[in-house]
Amino acid sequence: MTQLQSPAAAPATPRPLPRMVGVDVARGLAVLGMIAVHTATAEQIGDLAFFALSGRSAILFAVLAGVSLALTTGGPHPPAGRDLAAARRSIAARALALFALALILTQLGSPVMVILASYAVLFLIALPLLRLSWQALAGAAAVAAVAGPLLSFAIRSRMALPDTFGETARFDMLTSIDGVRHLGSVILLEGAYPVLTWVPFLLAGMAIGRWGLRRERAGVVLVALGSALAVLGLGGSWVALNLFGGKNALVAYLDDMMPGEGAQMLGDLLRTGSFGVVSTDPWQWMLTSSPHSGTPFEVVGSGGVALAVLGLCLLAGRAVPRLLTPVAALGAMPLTIYAGHIVALAVLLRSDSFTQSWTTLLWFVVVPPVFATLWRTCVGRGPLEWALNKAGAGAARLGYPRPLN
Template identity: 30%
Template sequence: MRAARAAGSADPIARLVGIDFARFLAILGMMCAHLLPRPGMPGHEVWLDGLVDGNASTLFAVIGGISVVLATRRYLEVGAYAAAAWALAARGVLVILLGATLAMAPISVVIVLVYFGVAMLGTIPFLRMPVRWLLGSAALLAVLGQLVNAPLRAALDVGDEGGGLAWTEFADPLRALRGALVTGTYPVITWLVYLLVGMAVARLLLAVRHDDRAARRFLLGAGLLGLGLAVLSIVSSRLIFELWGRAAAVQAAPGLDAALIDELARLQGQGAPAAADWWWLLGAAPHTGTLLDILRGVGVALFVIALMLGFARWAPRWLLVALRPVSAAGAAPLTVYTVHVLGVILATSLVLLLGPPAFSSVPWWYLSAQILGVHLAVALVIGAVLAVLGRRGPLEALVSAVSTAAARLGSGSARRGTPPARNAQSAL
């Protein structure tokens, strides 16, 4: 927030406070996916699963692309590409190190950080690309990725490998690299698409931030485009399955019950569709990496980002002040996500310690709306403290300091007087 105040702008789209709100919603969505009862458990809410599964994490990734641009733009504005590359590389490596460490602990969810860090490294060659090339590259990856992902897994006979990619996975470096890029739960071949889209969105946002009319047009257009992409994806995938996909799947596997095939078509994947057959590749189930899955994720992300930017732009000042704990928590995603994961690790460890016979039902402190409320409250407390102190999250400050040092060390930018890339948006 200090950079926003230093800029002296009263325009929320210039400060991009709405991005912090959107990022907080992404974190909240992931909390819901991690902490609410699973299908078949008492208290499971199907509608909420449909809202957050595959949408919260992709929103997080698209905003990550926006943050990549915000974290490197001061270097790029003075032509210091090497400094920007070194700074971003340091950020990516730190995120990977943290993710691999957290994944070592017993936990019931897949840690996303290693995949995210590798995807950040993958954005380095794209830092100077214009918007049209960013979007073109994202489209090409979205089309080709699904044609590589599922067939490669079938050839290797793996449905998903690597999980959260803990340090132990790096005992086999080739398998770990393969998991991070293609065969893992959040493969970079898919996630890089979301970051590239986010980078394009950031460039467009920065281009209109001082033009009120252009900013309004952009927010309206992005919101409508996002809504249209999401609806198109969901309707198209369902229509294709109803008209052709179900019959083709039944014919290919006559032993499977039609109801089971319907369930498989809706079931979230582990980074790829259930099979490489065309009817699975034309689905939009969450975390399958198909073209329609990607379009739905991008569409939801664009809609939420436009909505939150519009809210931050037109909401009364008193409301924005009252919501500073929310925006401050959203501006500290690495800190908030890590604290959330540590909470899940603690609960998982207790379950393993007590053992299944110790309770007849899932305890509230493991999966429930109550434990979700506790994690949400902790996130808001973190945000409130940071807002009062006017500081970044501790992990964000660490990453920023290390990345600045890496830029200076790697490119000699300090000798050329390149300014550090200081702004309120983290690269996570």
């Protein structure tokens, strides 16, 4: 018998656009960068390389989250009507699944500051923004890049100094009202990936995805724009510190704590970075741009680096796509690889088999692309990506009548 479909039925979600090699390569590099920071030391890969990867790999990951949201909800054509409602349900379900996965991974006891809980909250923040044009999203990203860090600084200036730094969501935070309140503060304001200062990266990625990565010169535009923003942010920080007295004020502050050691301490702090936010005393810490500092200079500068890297990956993806297959395969299943390396670290630490060495770094950087290439070739979608897609697709279908036989 021919199936009759209810007039109210509609496609569950807007059909996603075909995968782009350059975007997958950028996502793969972001994951590999985070893995390298988690398994190597600055002495092994060099201060400059560690400085470049630390924090900035996670920021590239967050920008690409915004790109993915845009690409999977119509790309340059925002969803509307039932498609918009379905897309919102799908993204909300994925966010909840990511949050649960974040708690599980954190519970394993790995030394990694798991980003997925903040990632999930960013997804929820994106829900009312899916209909915005790329111009509106770009404007919102620009405002948030400055206003977010300043608002964070103003709020934290009136709060007690936290007992720990670099916190992420944990199960035990859900066991009491005070714990839930602390969880909210960690995710939104003072944790390793505070949403208040990370939302510009999501907005920028969504703007790029809506603008259109399939444009002929998209890669060139992103490299130019990203480079300009990197110079503005990172260069602006250097000027503020060295030409307008910021460095002298910070050295004097540190000298009060350890006489004669201020300059060396400041240099070390600027190279190694912070744990999501900077101190509110003195205010000159807001002039820095070190990794995970969450200042306007870092947000603009590191966000610019992420755009430039994405642009280079788009150019490379068009020029030599076959050569980039292993990294692109990894970037097509980033959640599986990211979670997998956290599990591997936890297992190695419990067995006392983990040491930060060149051998460890080589294993953690080489095995994931090989595994991803074989899996994508033989199986297809990564296991966690498959599960997340099922959760999202199921949520998207809610509210649509079943076909009538």
